[in-house]
Amino acid sequence: MSLMAFDHAVIRVQDLDAARRWYCDWLGLIELAQDGDIVYLGCGGDEHFDLGLRAGSVGLDHMAFAVAGVPELEELHRQYSERGIACTAIERAPEPGIAAAFRLTVPTGQIFEVMARDGRTSYPHTTKWNPAAAHAPLDINHITFLADDVELPTRFYCEQLGFAFSDLLLPPDADNPWLFSFIRVGENHHDIAIVKGSVGNKLHHVAFLVNGVSEVVRFADRLGRFGWRIEAGVGRHGPGGNSFLYVRDPSGNRIEITADVARLPNRFESPRIWRGELSAVFNVWTEAPPPASFGDGT
Ligand SMILES: [Fe+2]
Known part of the structure; x- marks a missing residue:
């Protein structure tokens, strides 16, 4: 039972609209959803968000690593808890496209999320890049x-x-x-x-x-x-x-x-x-x- 991949990060930004423009128009990301003060952006190869922008301050809100599915998430939650790592309860559908997740705090203070996607894993497809951008990250x-x-x-x-x-x-x-x-x-x-x-x-x-x-x-x-x-x-x-x-x-x-x-x-x-x-x-x-x-x- 193990972590599969680095999935996404949510960072803090001072001006949400300025950040949205910079990441979409200049970096080529695509806006997928907004939930309150968080805008979710993807690279465009799929419907998964890669980066969240959260209004207020600067720096990291949280980073997230994916496991294969919800059973694996539950198993990892059990294993980490047995090791004495303080984990939050598993939360259902905490962010767009995510079936379930739990969080812990690493020794340097950052929030580390473990999550399972609610659909298939995906791969980049460049025809789905932001059409307004000359090119975009994969x-x-x-x-x-x-x-x-x-x-x-x-x-x-x-x-x-x-x-x-x-x-x-x-x-x-x-x-x-x-x-x-x-x-x-x-x-x-x-x-x-x-x-x-x-x-x-x-x-x-x-x-x-x-x-x-x-x-x-x-x-x-x-x-x-x-x-x-x-x-x-x-x-x-x-x-x-x-x-x-x-x-x-x-x-x-x-x-x-x-x-x-x-x-x-x-x-x-x-x-x-x-x-x-x-x-x-x-x-x-x-x-x-x-x-x-x-x-x-x-
Ligand atoms: Fe680097």
């Missing part, structure tokens, strides 16, 4: 957090929730704390990444997958055409091997557009260890460090 891909302590939450996800450990960046001096961890539930190289920060436990970015590095460049061009500046990239990361660009939405939430994320089929392998400073792995094309603003979270 799917939500991963979520990254800043944390005071990388090791503690990484161990919680792997030892308590069943994540597999993909890659780990350790500092040059082995006695110093972990710098960056990458963990997954399926084959996608990282569904969650946790990077050592100095601003508390915060959301660093939500990543969307596009169809190859040339599409990442086209997003950079598209944002430039709108007069919106990207924060970092285009480049290629060491761990995961993915190409990237980072951009902040109108509220300051950081979004990554990424492609070529590695697939790791063997969940029983031990993590690949990288050693060095963040600059050594952030962009393997240049080994230049990320911009100073990259240490900010929301």
Whole structure:
């Protein structure tokens, strides 16, 4: 009984209408539903929402991971509860297209939802992209957090929730704390990444997958055409091997557009260890460090 995939994130935005326009008109997402102060957006390949925008504040509202169905959800709820993890009761139809879900709080304070969809799993179909957009992401891909302590939450996800450990960046001096961890539930190289920060436990970015590095460049061009500046990239990361660009939405939430994320089929392998400073792995094309603003979270 295990988590199957990273399914969606709901983030907080200061101005719901400005955010809706930015994500739909510029990023190419499609509005699927609105429920009170939450707008649900999808990548367009299916009727499932990938990102929720919730009015008020900034940062993460919650992240959600899917299981195969309601029986699996009930079983996982039982297993987690037996381990002493405080879980809310299973709630029926909590969000559009979701049959049931429960939630827990991870050691870094974020809300982690486990949910079952009420229909078939799906796959992206580009004819269903937003027709007003030149192109759109294929799917939500991963979520990254800043944390005071990388090791503690990484161990919680792997030892308590069943994540597999993909890659780990350790500092040059082995006695110093972990710098960056990458963990997954399926084959996608990282569904969650946790990077050592100095601003508390915060959301660093939500990543969307596009169809190859040339599409990442086209997003950079598209944002430039709108007069919106990207924060970092285009480049290629060491761990995961993915190409990237980072951009902040109108509220300051950081979004990554990424492609070529590695697939790791063997969940029983031990993590690949990288050693060095963040600059050594952030962009393997240049080994230049990320911009100073990259240490900010929301
Ligand atoms: Fe990322």
